[in-house]
Amino acid sequence: MDMKRSYYEDIELFGSGTVLFWAIILLAGLLAAPFFATQYHVYLFNLILVHIIVAVGLNILVGSTGQIALGHGGFFAIGAFVTVLLMTKLQLPFFVALLGSAFIAAFFGFLLGLPALRLEGPYLAIATLAFGLAIMHIIGHMELFGGRTGLSAPPLDIGIPQLGFSWVLHSQVSKYYLILAITVGMVLFAINILKTKAGRAFVAIRDSEIAAEVIGINLAVYKTLAFAVSAFYAGIAGGLYAFVLGFFDPFTFNLILSVIFLVMVVVGGLGSVMGAIAGATLITYLMYDLFKNVGEVPVVGDLLVSFSRQWLTVSGIDNFNLIALGLVMIGIIIFEPLGIFGAWIRVKKYWKTWPF
Amino acid sequence: MAFFNVAHLHISFGGLKAVNNISFDVQRNEIFSIIGPNGSGKTTIFNLISGIYRPDEGRIVLEGENMVGKTPDRIARKGIARTFQNIELFANATVMDNLMLGRHIHMRTGIFGGAFMFGSRSRAAREEVAHREKVERIIDFLELQSVRDQFVGGLAYGKRKLVELGRALAMEPKVMLLDEPSAGMNTEEKDDLTIWIKDIRDDFQVTILLIEHDMNMIMGISDRVLAMNQGREIIQGAPGEVQRHPEVIKAYLGEEAIA
Structure with a gap:
């Protein structure tokens, strides 16, 4: 039984000592993780963190505001390309470039939000999808963005080299700590946003536009705001992604990537920040790591490889990841439409009321 | 006039x-x-x-x-506030959040203010608490305490009508x-x-x-x-x-x- 003594406890970041305790344990685990992981796994952690930022932002738009979006690969690309260009061409410090690119992505989000005022459902899906594709091709055709060959990221200097204060992060591990700090910040911001005025207005628009209007919510303002905020998140994530990869071309940000972002949010649980985190983690792991080396699976490895070569693919064994991904998606949609977050709620309820 | x-x-x-x-x-x-x-x-x-x-x-x-x-x-x-014949509530939000949405036009916190709601003395938190007090008075008035933290979608029809009335009232x-x-x-x-x-x-x-x-x-x-x-x-x-x-x-x- 939780007893509350002040209204502030309703909106506190850590509702109880237990939550704070587990949050600290988790953070300690995340800080210690690189010491027990291989170089490759730290790279994978970085990918997961970057995807968490995108998923949390996309969830504000799709889960909370109810506006479907299939073009977040576009904002992700803007974040990556603009951050690198601001650093190499304008010699801006990293953090300024990162924020700058995120605001530029947010501006494009606002622009994409304008047609969204008139579109919904499948029509909006198509409009955003077209945006994602257009960004990819526009970038691919401009020399400024390196054309089809793409760009390589400069050394990640988080100081201000212009003032003689330079702090270059070389290894994946040092980048991991930077990205972890930014991810934690972005997640906390999202939790707070959803608990305050703007977040509630988003949910209101999702549940009933007409009721939202008659209680004084300006639909145009808040819909475009939701697009801008979620594009901002994708922009930040894109800027970090550039340094995780080190080198990228426009086709890194293809349509599949946009779709995968949406999958993360749906699999995690629409409308929940924790769900988005879980979804991004699971899907990234499935795509990039699980069955990466099917041949090394004990006993059945060789069999699976030959089975796959013969029946499942024309190109090799890589598609085991995609098959696992597909199965997980189908399974979750059938058995737990609310996603991972829905399953978590059920487990929590079970323990709270146990043994009844 | x-x-x-x-x-x-x-x-x-x-x-x-x-x-x-x-x-x-x-x-x-x-x-x-x-x-x-x-x-x-x-x-x-x-x-x-x-x-x-x-x-x-x-x-x-x-x-x-x-x-x-x-x-x-x-x-x-x-x-001018209103309720609807067929109830237009925010079904996937709690009673509390529905009523807080009635306070929307009286609140000032923007997206950045909201994002930086760290600690009970931040501007956003103080405003939030002040408006929660106002909403709590409406919850008392309409006797909605028992369903305060429940999702509106799962409430009985009569209760939902009251929540909608409360939301209109919260707009002052x-x-x-x-x-x-x-x-x-x-x-x-x-x-x-x-x-x-x-x-x-x-x-x-x-x-x-x-x-x-x-x-x-x-x-x-x-x-x-x-x-x-x-x-x-x-x-x-x-x-x-x-x-x-x-x-x-x-x-x-x-x-x-x-x-």
Whole structure:
């Protein structure tokens, strides 16, 4: 039984000592993780963190505001390309470039939000999808963005080299700590946003536009705001992604990537920040790591490889990841439409009321 | 000049004149009811007032300011709140959040202020708490404590009607439009509701426009009544006067009520 003594406890970041305790344990685990992981796994952690930022932002738009979006690969690309260009061409410090690119992505989000005022459902899906594709091709055709060959990221200097204060992060591990700090910040911001005025207005628009209007919510303002905020998140994530990869071309940000972002949010649980985190983690792991080396699976490895070569693919064994991904998606949609977050709620309820 | 004034309101959908030359004045702190059979244009009048439809002709004036042509959210900010016949709540949010949304127009926290709500002394947190106190008073008033943290989608119909009423009340409006607030309630709940509506008028100083089918309720709490049929006014006046009007009895209460 939780007893509350002040209204502030309703909106506190850590509702109880237990939550704070587990949050600290988790953070300690995340800080210690690189010491027990291989170089490759730290790279994978970085990918997961970057995807968490995108998923949390996309969830504000799709889960909370109810506006479907299939073009977040576009904002992700803007974040990556603009951050690198601001650093190499304008010699801006990293953090300024990162924020700058995120605001530029947010501006494009606002622009994409304008047609969204008139579109919904499948029509909006198509409009955003077209945006994602257009960004990819526009970038691919401009020399400024390196054309089809793409760009390589400069050394990640988080100081201000212009003032003689330079702090270059070389290894994946040092980048991991930077990205972890930014991810934690972005997640906390999202939790707070959803608990305050703007977040509630988003949910209101999702549940009933007409009721939202008659209680004084300006639909145009808040819909475009939701697009801008979620594009901002994708922009930040894109800027970090550039340094995780080190080198990228426009086709890194293809349509599949946009779709995968949406999958993360749906699999995690629409409308929940924790769900988005879980979804991004699971899907990234499935795509990039699980069955990466099917041949090394004990006993059945060789069999699976030959089975796959013969029946499942024309190109090799890589598609085991995609098959696992597909199965997980189908399974979750059938058995737990609310996603991972829905399953978590059920487990929590079970323990709270146990043994009844 | 009356506090709230509707003059020569017209709107037609295709060839159908849904609202045809309706005019009425409402005084401050009055309970003004609109009655009429289904399809007579009552809800359409509410939709015109709250800006969901735009009238073909006519004026809607609150405290000397014309509301025609304003968007629904502008009208809400001017002090007109409403409930819906078929309940328009935010089903996947808690009762608390629904009521807090009623405070939307009174809150200042923006997206950045909200994002930086760290600690109980941040601006966003202080504003949040202040408005939660106001909402808590409404929860007390409408006796919603037991469902405070429940999701609205899972509540009984009568409770949801109350949450919607509470949300309108949280807006601290000058005028409140209630569209069949007692529909789906049992006798006991209706009695409570009647008392609450009177209290909203007396204690919260809200002027009320009411659409209702329950004649006991109408006759019990209305100061004045407008009866309409097929988009036109039949009569307006004191409840007793309207109730006795032969055309009202014929159109609305049925032929046998004359006997």
